[in-house]
Amino acid sequence: MNKKQVLTSAVVISLASAVMAPSAYALNWKDGAPAKYHFTYEAGTEGIESVTCSDTNGTASLETLQVGETTTTQTGTIVWRDSYTNVTTFTVDVAPGYELTSLTGKNVVENDFRKNGNGDYEFSFTDKGAEAWCFGKDVAFYLGAEKITYHFVDENGNEIGAAKVGESITLSDPADKEGYTFEGWYLNGEKFEGSLTEDMIVSANEDNKIKLEAKYSANEYLLTINYYTNNNDGQYGGALVNTETRNVVFGTELKVEDLETDGYKVVGGQGITIGTENNVVNLVKSEPAEEGAGRRDYSFTYADADAGIDSVTCSVDGGEAITIDKNETVKIETSTNVVKKKTVVFTVKATNGVVPTLSCDTGESNLMDNGDGTYSFTFIRFGYNNTSEKVPHVNFSLTTK
Numbered sequence: 292m293n294k295k296q297v298l299t300s301a302v303v304i305s306l307a308s309a310v311m312a313p314s315a316y317a318l319n320w321k322d323g324a325p326a327k328y329h330f331t332y333e334a335g336t337e338g339i340e341s342v343t344c345s346d347t348n349g350t351a352s353l354e355t356l357q358v359g360e361t362t363t364t365q366t367g368t369i370v371w372r373d374s375y376t377n378v379t380t381f382t383v384d385v386a387p388g389y390e391l392t393s394l395t396g397k398n399v400v401e402n403d404f405r406k407n408g409n410g411d412y413e414f415s416f417t418d419k420g421a422e423a424w425c426f427g428k429d430v431a432f433y434l435g436a437e438k439i440t441y442h443f444v445d446e447n448g449n450e451i452g453a454a455k456v457g458e459s460i461t462l463s464d465p466a467d468k469e470g471y472t473f474e475g476w477y478l479n480g481e482k483f484e485g486s487l488t489e490d491m492i493v494s495a496n497e498d499n500k501i502k503l504e505a506k507y508s509a510n511e512y513l514l515t516i517n518y519y520t521n522n523n524d525g526q527y528g529g530a531l532v533n534t535e536t537r538n539v540v541f542g543t544e545l546k547v548e549d550l551e552t553d554g555y556k557v558v559g560g561q562g563i564t565i566g567t568e569n570n571v572v573n574l575v576k577s578e579p580a581e582e583g584a585g586r587r588d589y590s591f592t593y594a595d596a597d598a599g600i601d602s603v604t605c606s607v608d609g610g611e612a613i614t615i616d617k618n619e620t621v622k623i624e625t626s627t628n629v630v631k632k633k634t635v636v637f638t639v640k641a642t643n644g645v646v647p648t649l650s651c652d653t654g655e656s657n658l659m660d661n662g663d664g665t666y667s668f669t670f671i672r673f674g675y676n677n678t679s680e681k682v683p684h685v686n687f688s689l690t691t692k
Contacts, residue, residue, distance in 0.1 A: 325365040325366060325367055325368060325374075325420075326365065326366045326368070326418070326419075326420055327363050327364070327365050328363065328364050328365070328366070328377075328379070328416075328418045328428075328429060328430075329361050329362075329363050329429040329430070330344065330361065330362050330363075330364070330379060330381070330416070330429070330430045330431075330432070331359075331360070331361040331429075331430065331431040331432070332356040332357070332358055332359065332360055332361075332432060332434075333358070333359070333396060333431045333432060333433050334358055334433045334434070335358055335433070335434040335435075335436070336434065336435045336436050336437075337389075337436065338385050338386050338389030338436030338437065338438065339383060339384075339385060339386075339389075339391075339434050339436050340384045340385060340386050341355065341383070341384045342355070342356045342381055342382070342383050342384075342434070343355050343356070343381070343382045343384075344356060344362045344364075344379065344380070344381055344382075345379075345380055345382075346364040346377050346378060346379040346380065347373075347376075347377055347378045348364065348365060348366065348367075348374050348377045350363075350364045350365040350377070351363070351364050351379070352364075356381075364377055364379045364418070365377065366418050366419060366420050367420055368420050369420075370420065375419060375420045376417065376418070376419050377417070377418050377419075378415055378416070378417050379415060379416045379417075379418070380413055380414070380415040381413065381414055381415070381432075382411055382412070382413050383404070383411060383412040383413070383414075383434060384411045384412075385410075385411070385412070385436050386436075387456065387489040387492060388438055388439055388441075388455065388456030388457075388487075388489060388492055389436045389437065389438055389439065389456075390436065390437060390439050391404060391406075391412040391434065391435070391436050392435050392436060392437045393433070393434070393435035394414055394432060394433070394434060394435075395432070395433045395435075396430065396431045396432035396433045397429070397430060397431040397432075398428045398429065398430045398431075399430060399431075399432050414432075416430060438455040438456055438457075439455065439456075439492075439499055440453050440454070440455055440499065441453065441454060441455065441456075441487060441492060441495055441499050441500070441501055442498075442499060442500045442501070443460075443462055443476070443483075443500075443501050443502075443503055444500050444501070444502050444503070445465060445502075445503060445505060446502065446504060446505070448502075451463045451465075451476070451503065454486075454487040455487065456487050456488065456489060456492060457486060457487065458486060458487055459485070459486050459487075460483065460484060460485060460486060460487055462476050462483070462503070465505045468507055469567060470509060470510055470512075470541035470542060470566065470567055471507035471508065471509055471510060471541065472507060472508050472510055473505065473506075473507055474506045474507055474508050475505075475506060476503040476504065476505060476506075477503065477504045477505075477506050478491065478494055478501065478503055478504070479494065483503055509540045509541045509542055510540075510541050510567075511538040511539060511540055511541070512538065512539065512541055512565055512566065512567055512568070512570055513536055513537075513538060513570060514536065514537055514538070514539045514545075514563075514565060514570045514571075514572070515534065515535075515536050515570065515571045515572070516534065516535050516536070516550070516571075516572045516573075516574060517531060517533075517534050517571065517572070517573045517574065518531070518532040518533040518534070518535075518555060518574050518575075518576075519531055519532060519558075519573060519574065519575045519576070520532055520575070520576055520577075520578045521575065521576075521577060521578055521590070521619065521620040521621070521622050522558075522575060522613070522615055522619040522620060522621065523558060523573045523575065523619070524613040524614070524615070526611075526613055527605065527607060527613065527621040527622055527623060528578060528588075528590065528620065528621065528622025528623075529619075532576075539565045539570070540565065541565055541566070541567065542564065542565060543564070543565045544562065544563075544564045544565075545562050545563050545564070545565070545572075546562040547560065547561065547562050549562065550562065550563075550572055550574065551574065552574075553576075554576045555574035555575060555576045556574065556575060556576070556618040557572060557573070557574060557618065558573040558574065558575050558616050558617070558618055558619055559573075559616045559617050559618070560595075560596075560616075560617040560618055575618055575619055575620070577590065577592050577620040578590070578620070578622060579683075579684070580622065580683035580684045587624070587625050587674070587683070588622055588623070588624055588625075588683065589622070589623050589624075589625065589633070589635075589670075589672045589682075589683060589684070590620050590621065590622040590623075590683070590684045590685070591605075591620065591621045591622075591635060591637075591670060591684075591685045591687065592618070592619070592620040592684070592685070592686050592687070593615050593616065593617055593618065593619055593620075593687065593689075594617070594618075594652075594686040594687060594688050595617060595688040595689070596617050596688065596689045596690070597689070597690045597691055598642075599641050599642050599645045599647070599690070599691025600639065600640075600641055600642070600647060600689050600690075600691065601640045601641060601642050602614060602639075602640045603615055603616070603637060603638070603639050603640075603689070604637070604638045605621045605635065605636070605637050605638075606635075606636050606638075607621075607623055607633060607634070607635050607636075608633060608634055609634075612638065621635065623635060623672065625672055625673060625674045626674050631673075631674050632671055632672065632673045632674070633671070633672045633673075634669060634670075634671050635669065635670045635671075635672070636667055636668075636669050637667060637668050637669075637687075638661070638665050638666070638667045639658075639665060639666045639667065639668075639689060640664065640665050640666075641666070641691050642691075644664065645691040645692060646660075646666075646691065646692050647666055647689050647690065647691050647692075648689070648690045648691070648692060649668050649687060649688075649689060650687065650688045650689075650690070651685055651686070651687045651688075652685065652686045652687075653682050653685050655670065655685065656668070657669060668687075670685065
């Protein structure tokens with residue numbers, strides 16, 4: 292065979308070999324002898340509920356591991372294939388109220404794990420084909436979990452206690468609230484007591500804080516209502532008729548219309564909000580001026596006032612002055628003596644130097660400035676047998692400019 296024939300035969304053989312040999316790209320990456328890596332779940336503490344395994348090559352021999360079990364994953368042997376690098380990921384699910392606190396073991400980077408948004412944990416290992424200059428080693432890992440300490444806070448964020456799942460709950464009481472009795476701490480409308488349960492911790496925020504609401508019940512306090520004729524001073528026709536008491540819930544607002552009854556009006560003309568003490572309401576009814584044997588009555592009712600009036604006092608014939616308020620009446624008696632008269636003087640003090648204005652339903656008005664920050668007005672009434680016009684009753688009002 293000459294040289295030309297030899298070369299031709301060689302080319303034919305080479306071409307035939309090329310046609311018959313399978314392409315490297317046509318081979319499955321598992322063909323040959325893929326590298327295998329072993330991962331053993333050596334031990335785990337209380338609170339570890341499950342450990343699952345997955346890898347990018349989809350070769351894990353066990354997807355769920357129990358303590359002591361080993362899963363095996365594989366890499367390819369062809370450098371330019373995706374299978375040449377394999378990432379094996381372990382997902383750890385912990386019981387409610389627990390957190391993963393440690394990852395240790397053989398060929399493990401200590402505590403190199405991450406928490407996912409759904410509350411479980413992950414850690415991974417990256418391996419390459421066996422012929423690579425760097426490739427992973429077999430792994431044995433240990434997992435540790437601990438109970439989470441949950442912190443309870445009030446509406447203002449102040450800590451009031453702490454506990455772990457299964458532990459009894461001890462919470463501090465809030466500051467006293469006047470007029471109320473503390474009933475307890477509540478979560479989502481339910482009283483928070485006993486032991487911390489898994490149902491309760493779903494309300495914790497990302498900082499493991501659980502906000503509680505303090506609930507109170509309003510106390511009842513004694514309300515005293517005094518019924519008077521004319522005024523509550525006991526002079527000039529004033530007398531106590533009756534007293535009644537009842538318990539009323541703290542903070543209850545009793546308006547004037549809630550209190551006034553059977554012709555009785557509230558002294559001062561204002562309602563009351565029930566507090567912890569001194570819940571007293573004085574009601575007064577004016578007794579009509581009358582004529583009797585040898586006498587005639589005269590009366591003067593403080594019918595209205597505005598906020599500018601501080602106080603009003605009354606004295607008769609220069610006697611001791613008594614304080615009267617809106618709706619109270621001063622009543623006097625005159626004798627049969629024609630000459631003898633009664634002089635009734637009312638003295639007014641207004642706020643911040645404002646000037647009061649007097650209005651009487653009888654048209655009388657003689658308000659005088661006393662020069663000392665007070666003002667006064669006077670009524671003179673004569674005896675029974677006086678022939679002048681007799682005015683039995685006067686309603687007066689005071690306002691400020």
